[in-house]
Amino acid sequence: MREYEIVDTNAENIDGCSICRYKDGNNVGYRLKSNWLKERYAEGLRFKVLRSREFGDIGIIEYVLGNHAWRPVEAEGYLFIHCLMVNSKHQGKGLGALLLDSCLKDAKKSKRLGVAVVTSSDSFMAGSDLFIKAGFVTVESAPPYELLVRKLKKTAPDPRFVVERERLLKKYRKGLTILAADQCPMVPKWVAEIAEVSEALGLDTRVVQVRSAKASRELPTPFGVFSIFYNGMLIADRPVSATRFTNIMKNHLPQATS
Ligand SMILES: CC(C)(COP(=O)(O)OP(=O)(O)OC[C@H]1O[C@@H](n2cnc3c(N)ncnc32)[C@H](O)[C@@H]1OP(=O)(O)O)[C@@H](O)C(=O)NCCC(=O)NCCS
Structure with a gap:
């Protein structure tokens, strides 16, 4: 070799x-x-x-x-x-x-x-x-x-x-949604971290698996592997730490500031 x-x-x-x-x-x-x-x-x-x-x-x-x-x-x-x-x-x-x-x-x-x-x-x-x-x-x-x-x-x-932001914003109108694809091996770790914080904040949290290249190409961010929506808003279009996520949520949830 x-x-x-x-x-x-x-x-x-x-x-x-x-x-x-x-x-x-x-x-x-x-x-x-x-x-x-x-x-x-x-x-x-x-x-x-x-x-x-x-x-x-x-x-x-x-x-x-x-x-x-x-x-x-x-x-x-x-x-x-x-x-x-x-x-x-x-x-x-x-x-x-x-x-x-x-x-x-x-x-x-x-x-x-x-x-x-x-x-x-x-x-x-x-x-x-x-x-x-x-x-x-x-x-x-x-x-x-x-x-x-x-x-x-x-x-x-x-x-x-071909980033289609509007369509998915309408689709994920309620609660916290994490869109995740198995294409990246780091995704399960990112999902677990955010889901834990999100649940601790009392949010209705759901993880949606992106299961095909077609579904991935319809995502609202050029990094079609991981994104987070809250009440119809794209709040993260890339991996974020638990601290950064909590800080983002402070702008949306009064109870997250305490
Ligand atoms: C982007 C990336 C792949 C580049 O890899 P790399 O092995 O450092 O790239 P190279 O060595 O070929 O080129 C880097 C530099 O070394 C120089 N270089 C090339 N041959 C060289 C050699 N024989 N000796 C010393 N330096 C050399 C290049 O000219 C280049 O110069 P620059 O620093 O001015 O740009 C690497 O930085 C990386 O993995 N980044 C993280 C990417 C990531 O997060 N991926 C996750 C998604 S899977």
């Missing part, structure tokens, strides 16, 4: 791999994500693990065909990157670029229009810098999110956000 190897996972070998820093097969986030991946491979999803001879699994890239993206984007004909991550101890050595390059090579080989990605200047997703260095350009911005593309066919239409 070379110093680093990119392992292409599938339904047979995924359970032996680290999934975005999670290694314990009993962890609920790991289990849900592993099952989620097993349902997606047949749709063309690629989940590649960066394996170091010395340190084991230290990074991942996950991408799908544009029409199977679990983000509110229109990116038909492109490969769409859900996640790119290198463990913090191993960053700055060209490993993120290595993973990205394997996706770009795949896009060229399979004659896609190019590669698209949603980035965030917040810390829970990859930022745009690495992509810009690799020749991506920003086509839409919805701070802290950006939609970037590297086209392989010059005349290809730009991918775009």
Whole structure:
């Protein structure tokens, strides 16, 4: 084995791999994500693990065909990157670029229009810098999110956000609703934290599972994996800590201030 190897996972070998820093097969986030991946491979999803001879699994890239993206984007004909991550101890050595390059090579080989990605200047997703260095350009911005593309066919239409805010605001009109998808293994932890605080505040709390790429593309935020509504208002479009959530609720509930 070379110093680093990119392992292409599938339904047979995924359970032996680290999934975005999670290694314990009993962890609920790991289990849900592993099952989620097993349902997606047949749709063309690629989940590649960066394996170091010395340190084991230290990074991942996950991408799908544009029409199977679990983000509110229109990116038909492109490969769409859900996640790119290198463990913090191993960053700055060209490993993120290595993973990205394997996706770009795949896009060229399979004659896609190019590669698209949603980035965030917040810390829970990859930022745009690495992509810009690799020749991506920003086509839409919805701070802290950006939609970037590297086209392989010059005349290809730009991918775009399809964030449908109004429809869902009407749907989640009563109480506290957490929308959550198994695409990210951290989601169960975020949900449990918010549900606990929410229940302690006496709120009528419900968790709605986002079960398909189509449902994910109808979500009201570019991060189509986790969001929180309260009485028809989008109050968080990304993971928030229990403290931040309590502070947000102080604006809505007099009893949360005590
Ligand atoms: C974005 C991310 C993947 C980049 O990974 P990385 O391995 O640090 O990326 P690279 O090393 O390829 O590039 C980073 C920098 O190192 C430089 N670099 C490239 N090759 C290098 C080398 N051989 N030696 C030293 N530095 C190098 C790059 O030029 C780049 O420079 P910059 O700091 O000026 O931008 C990483 O920062 C990350 O995982 N962030 C968190 C993302 C996240 O939260 N994901 C969660 C969703 S799954």
